[in-house]
Amino acid sequence: xxxNPTILLDEPSIKRAVSRLAHEIIERNPDLExxxxxxxxxRGVPFANxxxxxxxxxxxxxIPVGSIDISLYRDDVDRPSERIEATSADVPFSIDxxxxxxxxDVLATGRTLRVxxxxxxxxxxxxxxxxxxxxxxxxREVPIRADYVGYNVDEGEERRVHVRxxxxxxxxxxxxx
Amino acid sequence: xxxxxxxxxxxxxxxIEEIFRQAEELELALEQRSVPRxxxxxxxxxxxxxxxxxxxxxxxAAMWRLGGSVISAAEMQSSSAAKGETLADTAxxxxxxxxxxxxxxxxxxxxxxxxxxxxxxVINAGDGSHEHPTQTLCDLYTLRRSKGTLxxxxxxxxxxxxxxxxxxxxxxxxxRFKVNIVIVPARGMELxxxxxxxIAEDYGYQPTIARPDDLRALARDVHALYLAPAxxxxxxxxxxxxxxxxxxxxxxxxxxxxxLYMTRPQRERGDDAVEENTDxxxxxxxxxxxxxxxxxxLMHPLPxxxxxxxxxxxxxxxxxxxxxANGVPxxxxxxxxxxxxxxxxAPAQPxxxxxxxxxTGARCANPNCITRREDVTSERRFRVHxxxxxxxxxxCVYCDHETPLEVIGNRKSKHYNVFAEPMHGYLENWLxxxxxxxxxxxxxxxxxxxxxxxxxxxxxIMTAEEIAASIDELTEAMLQEITELNELxxxxxxxxxxxxxxxxxxxxxxARGATVDVGVVDVHGGREGVQRWGAxxxxxxxxxxxxxxVLVDDVINSGWTAKDALSIVxxxxxxxxxxxxxxxxxxxxxxxxxxxxxxxxxxxxxxxRVRVRLRELDKQHRDTVVIYSYVxxxxxx
Numbered sequence: 001x002x003x004n005p006t007i008l009l010d011e012p013s014i015k016r017a018v019s020r021l022a023h024e025i026i027e028r029n030p031d032l033e034x035x036x037x038x039x040x041x042x043r044g045v046p047f048a049n050x051x052x053x054x055x056x057x058x059x060x061x062x063i064p065v066g067s068i069d070i071s072l073y074r075d076d077v078d079r080p081s082e083r084i085e086a087t088s089a090d091v092p093f094s095i096d097x098x099x100x101x102x103x104x105d106v107l108a109t110g111r112t113l114r115v116x117x118x119x120x121x122x123x124x125x126x127x128x129x130x131x132x133x134x135x136x137x138x139x140r141e142v143p144i145r146a147d148y149v150g151y152n153v154d155e156g157e158e159r160r161v162h163v164r165x166x167x168x169x170x171x172x173x174x175x176x177x
Numbered sequence: 178x179x180x181x182x183x184x185x186x187x188x189x190x191x192x193i194e195e196i197f198r199q200a201e202e203l204e205l206a207l208e209q210r211s212v213p214r215x216x217x218x219x220x221x222x223x224x225x226x227x228x229x230x231x232x233x234x235x236x237x238a239a240m241w242r243l244g245g246s247v248i249s250a251a252e253m254q255s256s257s258a259a260k261g262e263t264l265a266d267t268a269x270x271x272x273x274x275x276x277x278x279x280x281x282x283x284x285x286x287x288x289x290x291x292x293x294x295x296x297x298x299v300i301n302a303g304d305g306s307h308e309h310p311t312q313t314l315c316d317l318y319t320l321r322r323s324k325g326t327l328x329x330x331x332x333x334x335x336x337x338x339x340x341x342x343x344x345x346x347x348x349x350x351x352x353r354f355k356v357n358i359v360i361v362p363a364r365g366m367e368l369x370x371x372x373x374x375x376i377a378e379d380y381g382y383q384p385t386i387a388r389p390d391d392l393r394a395l396a397r398d399v400h401a402l403y404l405a406p407a408x409x410x411x412x413x414x415x416x417x418x419x420x421x422x423x424x425x426x427x428x429x430x431x432x433x434x435x436x437l438y439m440t441r442p443q444r445e446r447g448d449d450a451v452e453e454n455t456d457x458x459x460x461x462x463x464x465x466x467x468x469x470x471x472x473x474x475l476m477h478p479l480p481x482x483x484x485x486x487x488x489x490x491x492x493x494x495x496x497x498x499x500x501x502a503n504g505v506p507x508x509x510x511x512x513x514x515x516x517x518x519x520x521x522x523a524p525a526q527p528x529x530x531x532x533x534x535x536x537t538g539a540r541c542a543n544p545n546c547i548t549r550r551e552d553v554t555s556e557r558r559f560r561v562h563x564x565x566x567x568x569x570x571x572x573c574v575y576c577d578h579e580t581p582l583e584v585i586g587n588r589k590s591k592h593y594n595v596f597a598e599p600m601h602g603y604l605e606n607w608l609x610x611x612x613x614x615x616x617x618x619x620x621x622x623x624x625x626x627x628x629x630x631x632x633x634x635x636x637x638i639m640t641a642e643e644i645a646a647s648i649d650e651l652t653e654a655m656l657q658e659i660t661e662l663n664e665l666x667x668x669x670x671x672x673x674x675x676x677x678x679x680x681x682x683x684x685x686x687x688a689r690g691a692t693v694d695v696g697v698v699d700v701h702g703g704r705e706g707v708q709r710w711g712a713x714x715x716x717x718x719x720x721x722x723x724x725x726x727v728l729v730d731d732v733i734n735s736g737w738t739a740k741d742a743l744s745i746v747x748x749x750x751x752x753x754x755x756x757x758x759x760x761x762x763x764x765x766x767x768x769x770x771x772x773x774x775x776x777x778x779x780x781x782x783x784x785x786r787v788r789v790r791l792r793e794l795d796k797q798h799r800d801t802v803v804i805y806s807y808v809x810x811x812x813x814x
Contacts, residue, residue, distance in 0.1 A: 090365060091365070092364055092365035094370075102769075109754075113769065114743055114744075114747065115747075117740055117744075117768065117769075118544070118744055118747075121544060121740075122544045122545070125542060125581070127767065128767035128768065129767070129768050129769060130769065131769040140754075141753070141754035141755065142743065142754070142755050143728075143739070143743075143755065143756055143757035143770055143771055143772060143773050144769050144770060144771065145769055145770075145771035146769060147769060
């Protein structure tokens with residue numbers, strides 16, 4: 001393991017990134033009335049909350065925040081008749097006809113988002129789904145993209161993107177290790 | 178004609194009475210160890226696609242007690258289901274071994290599929306989050322046995338009301354037997370809107386909704402709950418100061434809570450972390466100490482997960498263990514009822530209004546519906562439900578979920594139109610004339626050979642040569658990134674996408690002399706899994722595990738089709754990676770799907786249609802891509 005991690009984003013730059021994403025979201029969605037955030041546990045949830053707070057600050061509108069947990073969904077094991085039974089959702093509002101913004105910390109293979117799309121479409125008849133991520137590190141294995149990206153990591157980078165968030169890890173930081 | 182019990186509504190009031198009467202006799206006979214061998218020589222087959230201990234054991238105990246015998250495949254996942262046999266086939270085969278089939282399944286509406294193919298009566302022992310009628314029979318039986326009657330009782334139901342099939346069956350039955358219902362859902366676990374709407378339509382009844390806090394208040398002061406004099410079968414809950422409360426209290430008559438029915442969170446059907454849900458109703462000795470709850474029965478379908486404190490187990494009002502024990506005599510009575518009906522070869526099923534279910538290409542919106550997993554032979558799989566506004570939606574015959582009505586067509590004239598207000602009258606006429614066809618999308622209607630009513634001028638976008646060149650480019654782009662051709666599988670999205678996939682594989686064959694597997698997925702229902710191109714119906718699906726799947730479609734816009742195709746692939750196995758190739762990307766994305774390879778980017782307006790015509794599909798045409806606008810009543814209005 002390399003001893004010197006490279007810091008990509010520190011606390012102020014994460015704050016700026018969240019702020020920029022919130023601006024982009026407001027710009028692309030003039031009608032925020034039907035907008036909701038759904039964070040992907042664990043580290044997508046704090047970012048969803050921060051985006052909601054920022055949008056409220058900028059646009060004056062309260063946007064509901066839900067969360068889904070797919071950490072138990074095993075993408076790598078051989079289970080042909082698997083259902084999305086190992087996933088769970090805490091979305092205590094209707095998503096019918098809503099635009100759902102899925103929020104996660106890192107987008108890489110896209111497998112997580114693919115499962116998240118299945119979970120979401122099981123929750124109601126949503127109108128559209130957008131995706132906001134703090135870091136897009138490429139290496140896609142599923143044809144999925146993000147609408148709002150805080151920081152792009154070069155596709156050729158072999159080191160792991162490591163995200164820490166204040167709410168869970170005591171500090172805000174994105175590093176390569 | 179076999180009688181099946183798929184939902185509690187399959188039994189008439191008189192039949193339920195008869196079953197309860199016999200269950201009481203059998204309960205006594207069990208105590209006296211003198212049970213008549215009513216099922217002597219009969220065999221029950223139990224098919225459980227989902228783990229269950231008590232339901233299966235109680236069915237099997239019931240059959241043995243009646244002198245019958247049981248054959249069982251408890252772990253269906255590891256037997257024929259894993260080999261890809263359809264439920265329809267399994268039901269057909271097993272029904273030739275037995276006189277009665279008991280089915281539990283993970284998918285909503287599965288019991289009806291089994292019943293359609295079984296030669297013997299089918300009892301639904303729970304299908305997905307749909308129905309669990311025998312549990313409900315036990316619940317009603319326990320309630321009636323303890324209270325002597327059902328009509329006019331007041332029952333509160335607490336916990337996870339969103340997904341529990343037990344709860345849905347129960348609420349339906351309680352409403353039918355004129356029991357007052359107070360529902361006390363945990364946050365985020367409310368009864369679904371559509372379900373409440375259906376209860377209101379079917380029984381003219383709306384359950385009272387209370388928050389857990391209200392119920393705790395209720396425990397302290399049962400006078401908070403009153404029957405509204407204007408609507409005898411309707412409760413009113415006064416929790417805070419309301420207008421003319423005094424006057425209303427004088428008119429109203431206080432009632433007591435006859436039973437509190439608790440449920441556990443339905444973890445296996447996907448849910449919240451309940452430990453975190455402080456809102457989840459829990460019952461302990463304290464709650465039940467209140468004199469107002471003196472006669473309140475405490476019920477639970479079991480197993481429990483902490484909603485009811487074990488301190489209450491010895492309380493005479495706790496009837497949950499009796500409820501479980503009653504499962505045997507009630508199921509004995511039901512088994513005997515069905516077997517004797519069969520012996521009498523009773524006439525057709527009673528009292529279910531024949532649904533008007535038009536021909537359809539539409540797909541149920543419920544992702545857990547059996548019709549999305551398995552080919553359904555019947556094309557008539559929806560009822561058309563008219564709304565008071567004049568609009569309409571579809572109700573799945575199998576799982577009872579609602580699906581929006583998107584595109585309707587006329588079978589005779591071969592015209593389609595987007596369903597919107599100007600079409601309301603047509604719907605009625607076409608239904609009556611049995612010419613109505615329903616589609617999920619304009620694309621699906623066109624692939625079925627239907628034309629829009631009004632067309633704008635057509636404009637050719639691509640010629641045959643351009644299409645061929647474009648498919649070649651897609652293929653080349655794909656090959657640049659893929660070295661191991663044996664791990665590649667090209668999967669076309671039915672219908673046009675499948676032909677493009679075929680052509681790509683043919684080109685690889687011509688250029689490289691390598692044979693590439695071609696698969697087909699059908700996002701509009703039909704067979705689950707990735708079928709091999711040109712495969713017969715009984716051929717096993719293509720393996721995608723560890724392989725590189727390139728999905729191919731003709732046009733991408735919203736992205737829903739591509740997302741559904743990806744879901745099908747991932748349900749079929751675990752590909753190493755998936756990519757998406759499309760001939761045309763016309764924009765208007767609603768999902769975060771990005772095609773990996775695109776033949777042509779074509780900016781379009783929302784009311785425009787892009788149609789790829791392929792020679793394989795449309796004999797009069799050479800390959801073309803045309804664009805035209807259609808008159809969408811939604812836009813016109």
